[in-house]
Amino acid sequence: MVHIVTKSKLMMDTVVEIKVVTSLSLPEVEPVIAQAFEAFRNVEQACSRFTPDSELMRACQQIGTHVQISSWLFQPLKFAMEMAEWTQGIFDPTIGKTMETYGFNRHYLTGETLSNLAEDNASYRDIVLSDDDRTMYLHKPLVIDLGAVAKGFAIDLASRMLANFHGFVINAGGDLYAGGLDETGHAWRIGIQHPAHKNQIIDAVEISNEAVCTSGGYERKSKVREDIHHIINPNSKQSPHELSSCSIVAPYAMMADVFSTVVCLYGLDQGKRLLNEMQLKGILVTSKYHVERVGGI
Template identity: 25%
Template sequence: MKISDPLREEGKKTMDRRTFLKWTGALGLGLAPLVWVVSGRDGERGRGLVSVTRTRPLMGTLVTVIVLHPSGEKATEAMEGAFGEMEHLIPLLDRHAPETPVSRLNRQGFLKGVPPEVHEVMGHAERLFRLTRGVFDISVKPVLDLFEEFFSRRGRIPPPEEIRLVLKRVGAQHVHRGEKEIRFLREGMEISLDGIAKGYIVERAVARLKALGIQHALINAGGDIQALGDKGNGQPWRIALQDPFERSQTLQVIPLRDGAVATSGDYENFFDAEKKYHHIIDPQTGLSPRRWTSVSVLAPSLTLADGLATATFIPRREETQAFIRAIPGAEVLWVDRQKVQKKSEGWRWS
């Protein structure tokens, strides 16, 4: 997931269909995201609630915010607060722009005066690293850069010796996070927060809505979804998971209230035309796992769901089950390359 917004349109507050299609084309996005909200009839929302919806290009995707409230004015005001929160956080966690905190850390090997938001996200990443027994690792950026360089310039995978060499710079256990400073303990290390930042940003935006008095809302950031409450009538939001092989078809529809869902797929961002080498990297081998085509995670928060959607894509399902059991409320749906669906023990839908 790319955090920066090179195509952001200044001053644009709403998005009509023509603008939506223009941004979809510019960002290279399909009209069918990995996960989307199943629309219902207006009467299905709570009586007396006004629904306000806006879509804007953020974080390299399209972000839709839906707010339900008795006052349309209050709903719109809260929605602007949520978008404002996201716009505040994006440049703090972006690794592409040269003067962001993450970019300075990568360039210098240390960062002093760490913004509290960066400190918090790094803490979430550390916990996921421990929970997943090292599978979720934000320090794989040198491997991603190596693959990007070889495929863009030479059209092929890096040789094994190059991968082994760059793996010496990988290992989140070598990132020291103090109260006022973050420092790399190995030379040449770099991090990417792309596997967790979008979830954190959306989660913070939902928290902003809640602080502004909103009880029923949903944010969909390119298929990463966080729900606040239900639809105001006691009924959950209905979330459709995309079939990774038939992109116009639905794999499953799951109910969601006060929770989050995120999906990772090997078809999202890839280096080669055959999609054998993609943006998810096993930190042990330096290669892209090829066991699964898509993984969807249901979790209490989108920060957690976003990180787990990466982590559960890498090991065998039996290994993943061990750490999923240790995370209350987390469930997983895997789809393998033979189109077979496999579920964690508590995944109840089909």
């Protein structure tokens, strides 16, 4: 007899909910779910821009020297760097200082704010990663923001721990991975939140062994400037407004996570071209709340 076990914790500035479909007893299930939550804790400790003693922030203090970093930090940073290269800097993990300037620098638990020294013209080209010895080298002071990849990375790690269950969903504030089948033996039906109405669903997708991640300007707005949200073009230092939300379906959460941000930055036409080129699926909601489905959803 299968049943559902659900657990949730506050991590990475959001509520992380893990739901598993299983015939096992609670004492058998709970340690596995605890292991999945541990993946989130490890990634947060490595990648947080909001904690002065995170591995990322300690490494960012060391300019002009090769700093060895853990795989918890190296893997998402490498993926962010590849995306920066591929988009020619439209997506850039060195956006952190701009984020701080617009007030995105408050720790969700302590309320403390961070402000770091960084050069205005810093870009991803000022970061050098070495696969051979897993080191990072910074040419100049900068602040790395891994907000578009770290949560997806944590979801992917946690999903490996849960792979033996009949089915499971890891939902980290709307970014999620759904494995296997739901308790009725069907693919998981995932609702896409309406950008203007928090408790309404604007569309839905059915997925199994896939991720769906959503980015949108409605999620976090700047208290410094009302036209700025947490997705910012590193060249113009402005936020895009053509799309109010981008939900991307991909084989992995880290991929869905970063592409949802990139498509928001690109806008509707270029975003659709990108998704078709990458053979990814998406639900794009325009600023007038018109829904555009891409990739045969």
